[in-house]
Amino acid sequence: MASLMTCSRTSGFLGGKLILKVSFPLFILQNNTNNNIKGGCIVVIAALLVILLMILILPLVNRYIEHNIEYFLFSMGVAAAFVSGVFSYDLIIHIFKNHLLYLVTVAVFLSGLLFEIFKDKFKTLIEITIARIPLKVFVFLVIVILGLTASIITAIIASIILVEIIHLLPLKHKDKVVITVIASLSIGMGAALTPIGEPLATIATSKLNESFLYLFTTLGIYIIPAVLALGFLGLLYINKLEKNSLIIEENYVEEAEEIKKIERFQFIFIQAFKIFVFILALELLGAGFKPVIDNYIIHLDSRLLYWINVTSAVLDNATLAAAEISPHMTTEQIRAILMGLLISGGMLIPGNIPNIISAGKLNIKSREWALVGIPLSLIGLIIYFIVLFVI
Known part of the structure; x- marks a missing residue:
């Protein structure tokens, strides 16, 4: 993920209480012509789409997931945060301060x-x-x-x-x-x-x-x-x-x-x-x-x-x-x-x-x-x- 951290953007979480400098891969697609970075961004976007499809489909086809939707969504949330490069200690701390x-x-x-x-x-x-x-x-x-x-x-x-x-x-x-x-x-x-x-x-x-x-x-x-x-x-x-x-x-x-x-x-x-x-x-x-x-x-x-x-x-x-x-x-x-x-x-x-x-x-x-x-x-x-x- 190091190659994806070239474009930073100030982001607010929990109603603006948390300010982080994080990389948003989608912005790189607009501002950086490096083919390797673009390829990495596409992978990240594809991974997020897969996570979204899993959230939409799996609870409908798997009764165990349907009955434990909270834990399933939590795991998907962690995965999405990691994929986007925003998962951090500060993010977790500020979530728990909500x-x-x-x-x-x-x-x-x-x-x-x-x-x-x-x-x-x-x-x-x-x-x-x-x-x-x-x-x-x-x-x-x-x-x-x-x-x-x-x-x-x-x-x-x-x-x-x-x-x-x-x-x-x-x-x-x-x-x-x-x-x-x-x-x-x-x-x-x-x-x-x-x-x-x-x-x-x-x-x-x-x-x-x-x-x-x-x-x-x-x-x-x-x-x-x-x-x-x-x-x-x-x-x-x-x-x-x-x-x-x-x-x-x-x-x-x-x-x-x-x-x-x-x-x-x-x-x-x-x-x-x-x-x-x-x-x-x-x-x-x-x-x-x-x-x-x-x-x-x-x-x-x-x-x-x-x-x-x-x-x-x-x-x-x-x-x-x-x-x-x-x-x-x-x-x-x-x-x-x-x-x-x-x-x-x-x-x-x-x-x-x-x-x-x-x-x-x-x-x-x-x-x-x-x-x-x-x-x-x-x-x-x-x-x-x-x-x-x-x-």
Whole structure:
């Protein structure tokens, strides 16, 4: 890699807290005609593309990797950072100095612990509530409240609560799937309003070196109406079922067994640790892919960025956000990237944390999710493309 270190560029990590002089091979392609250096740069770029393809494909074809995505992404992040020549002791130290890394982890752990302590009272409360108010109103409130509070209680805890509620609903499995997909999209979007809610918001806030409420002020005007609209969509769906007399009681042994898993202290601890590893992985990925982003992505038109991020349907949106977002981007570009990621994340199970938790605990298959998630997210993408770029 010594031949690649001839072109240095000042780079900021973790919201500008780290200043490193690092080599970005892509710049050499533009400024140095030495054939050996060019050849080395091409190798580096090819290696980064291979890493990106591995991130996109392997979780889909290997169940073990899918279930251990955090550790897989961490290894890919380390590889990308090494390939780009940015891996260093200073980088690691400054990543661990990121207070959001610990804030999110502790929030996830404490929220899960509180839920574990009060879960029996919660179940009783849900059963009483369902018996006293119309089911369609209850579903509307669940979708909206979990969506709007996910940024405080975290997307993981909101998803765990959703699983408990969905389990108690007097619906057929296929109808539970519909409500779960709608609610998970609501949670995924709402959680992005603060850095606590989900890794995407944490990474975006950190990399842009912005305040705690930056995403709320930047995206709130788009996300809050979307959460309300999703709640209304759930209400309409239940209303249709009630008119057709399709509300029945159906409980699955598989669901009951899976739900037991989320009510264990061990699960709470493991989930908090995985979030910690997840954020480390995303920081490393962001550093490793920075050369590609700085030379190709940040110069693209915002409208193109919006649609490129449909790829978040097959990869957790926080991973793409870590790779794409740069402090050099305009507010319009950042808004396009984040909205594209958030909406597309509802298409398939791997696209977002709420999807993964809910599908796993409620025994929802990939095809079942896709039949609802793809059309729902595509409609959302079209609507928000018009709102963001046409009106």
